[in-house]
Amino acid sequence: MAGGLVRVVVLLCAVVAVTRAQTWHFHGKPSGTWIKTAMAPLTQYTGKKWFGVGSNGKLYERYQNNNGNWYWVDHGKPTNDFYNEGCSSVKKSGLKARTFVRHTNGRLYERFWEWGTGWTLRYHGRPFSATYVDTIKTTSYVATTSGYSNVFVVATNGNMYRRWTHQNGGSTWFNLGKPAGKVIRSIHATRFGHWWAITTDGSVCRYQGGWPCFSLANRRILDCSDPFYVGSGKRSMFCLTVSEVTVTVPEAGYGLYQLTVGWGSSTGTWVNRNLPSVLHTFVDRPNVAFTSSPNWPVIQTPKSVFVSSTNGVYELRF
Template identity: 35%
Template sequence: MARVLPVVLLMLAAGLATVTAQGWRWRSHGKPGLVNIKSAMAVMKDGKLFGVGGNKKLYERVWTGSSWTWVNHGKPSSGIFNPKNFLEEPCVLRDGKVYMTTIDGDLYERYWTGSQWSFGAHGNPGTKLEGCSAVMGNSGTVFTRGYDGTLRERYWAGSSWAWRNHGKPPGTDAFGTTSSYVIYGPTIRVFVPGSNGHLFRFSLDSNYNGVWRDLGAPSSKSVRKVHATEKGGIFAIMTDGEVCRWSGSWTCYGKPDNKIVWDCSDPFLIESPSININTLFCVHAGSYQEVYQLSVFQGGSGWVNRGKPSGTNTFVDRPTVMFSGPYSRVFVPANDGKVYELYPPGQP
């Protein structure tokens, strides 16, 4: 042990120094006219983000090549006097395809036809729906939670869209929204909190055979939210406000400055020649909120306070991360209705 300990301490110090030394900054993206943004921003490639406004319409923040601008995508209508209202953070299937659920529990799509944006109605499979997570593998796949506690899948069947019902996690109901990704080629993994406080993984292979697995929860804790990516890991927010990671077993990382974590971005991997770092950005509960970065690496972990935009006190939804070349940008909507960007040094 005496010969191993200095190596571990060196790696711990290197990991913390790598993260802490980055002097991140804030800038404002404003808001679309007089409308406040009320949801997290779903990230699409090529500098596009989508979020829901306080008027229940879909909005896009897009980089035109020379400047950022807001685009009002409105909302679909099942009749002239019956527009559909959006509520939650959208999810992105691929460039030109964004999905969202409505207040009355239907799934809708906003897609680029090649010449214009259009809405597509997917309805619901006999139960109202909440939230979504999207996977682009061999076929377009969107997962969402039914009000009846089931995991539902909307997928492209080759010539039309169809629904699959994957049922409930063993012994409990699906709770909250899902997080999903493709791993090892055709296998899809979906992570769902259960109403019993456990985390569940649903694996779906290329033959559409699905298997549930109960991943449990850390001792004396209950899972409230989950965010997962293939390269970044599986992180869950507990009901007590602590952030924990499942990687064959559970490890917890405490609370930033003893503050209760409210929600986090999806995790991602920072690959370095000296040390790889799994990281995510979180906001805590309270009347004065700041963004904290949690980084996990071989030999240790650490929280770094990235502060808040000037003039704001709280955030209205979780941070999301956009990648631009070697850089990562963090976007988060604040209580003044504006979207703010947290960006690292060297980012244009």
């Protein structure tokens, strides 16, 4: 194909073809506000505590008690209205807790914790002197048990960069480029799910030397969950989409799809997970909790997916 573009074949699968049962549940919203961000799980493997920010700027928790009942908790907000931007964190037993943030000066910083010292600030700067770290949220994960982590940013030149960094210091920038002719709007990376970018034209693209991209006919991908490994060399993610076909009620165009891609494959398999409401706008990205902490080969089985909307928070249970 001209220009070396990868021809993407999209396979659509009906929900009825999926062997795992699924049901949607409504969590509502906190009193006097709605959750404007994705709901983030406290841990990936219980799915009983989720956090999100309300339209009033407060932090809220949705938790399930031992009796199976769900509750909202108001955690309030800082008195100081100044924030860093686009943080992500890494933590593993025996290693330092590290949080990476983009500051408003366009540089990357790290806040790490160690016993006996407490919190310490570390400066990572910018990828190269001619570019800065863009406002797009960082993503990061622990890469080795010896203390190395990967943190990913998008720079103001539009490229995605990887920062290979050790908890005791010493780091290197790597330029991963970007999908040809596209603009990155968000990035997602995990140790076993690999490195992905969502683009402004509604595509999902994976870095593997080049940037093969996957898309849905007549639908635009808004954002996706972090990628996870499902076995047989395949990675998967849940994506919030919207129809590009004119509909009578604009809110009816939203849909949740699951994308699964084999390694080295130019073919993406899409499963329509639907959405439970057609009267409200869905926001941000889906987040996933899994059935248990994985062992090698790190196959992760989704337990639930949380999606936020102007009407309230919805959960897809498997």
